[in-house]
Amino acid sequence: MSILRETITGIRTTFILWLLTALIYPFLLILIGQFIFPYQANGSLITNAQGNIIGSALIGQNFTSDRASLALRDRYFLSRPSTTNYSTGDDAKPTGVSGASNLAPSNTDLTKRVQETITQLKQQGIEPTADLVYTSGSSLDPHITPEAAKAQIQRVAKARGLDTNQVEFLVNKNTEGRFLSIFGEPGVNVLTLNLALDNLNRS
Template sequence: MKAHLRPAIVSLLLLSAITGLLYPLAVTGVGQALFPKQAAGSLIEAGGKTVGSELIGQNFTSPRYFWGRPSATGPMANNAAGSGGSNQGPLNPALVDAVKGRIEALRAADPGNLATVPADLVTASSSGLDPHISMAAARYQAGRVARERGLAPAQVQSLIEANTEQRDLLVLGEPRVNVLKLNLALDQAH
């Protein structure tokens, strides 16, 4: 029995040390060396202070700012610890009511805007934390933001274009705008 137990215990301890300590430390070290900004959370700084991450949306409610996608992380919006979708299907009355309420809020914030409301302004992403909006969602809000800030619409459109992220590897995804970066650019331009 002892002849079988000793090698099993030694194997357990050795593999635990390799897979539980050495490998994670090596991967973390390589990640921090090759991708220091990403390994630190892709943090965004403004005025010497960390104001957010490129990877996690923020809840902007002032009409002077662009609004991001609704968050599905309840009860706190954009809570990374609660990442996940709402799991509400398209026929779920709660989702239908939430979308109607979000459309009404967008219409109330910009009553003269009769354009179709882009879907990403009224539905949460699968993670519930998406920091990006589509070009259509940014353009939909441009008039309201320009009016609230006293900026020319062309100036706001220029900021949208300057903060547009292109498709990854030229083919993956769609052009998109990081809401936090765009709102920081607005504050600097104003």
């Protein structure tokens, strides 16, 4: 009789724990997220002036002009290099897959890629910084350092016919400080910065 009672108690305990951890707790977090932090809970999505979703503030991406000329590539600030090309699928939309190359510093492929990146940056008149040369651990980092952004101000300002002070103001405006003023380092969100540049040109 005691074995049956213990079995029933075990089944009841398992069911209650499943109810709490698999249903009540997750749905409670969903409700809290949707009502208190809806922007973050839904992917920190960013829209353009037309209301179309163009990306997430949490995931990096490549930037190109909607104009045909390759000479207009300098209109945008460059993101960090990505080993996954920012997870672009066959449909040219980000798939969200992350991952580093896992190449050792002594690997010749890595050395060649770094040297090519440095050469490309210098050809565009950009003084290479560490984050413009090396990929992040996830290869999806949406931020660059303020130093990396400032190294591109003159190039972008010239390509868009803007005063460098205007571009520098946008860089400062899109620079995010340390979390709780303690953790991490300041970073510039490249997506919001490039979107602000496009909106400035339209105004």
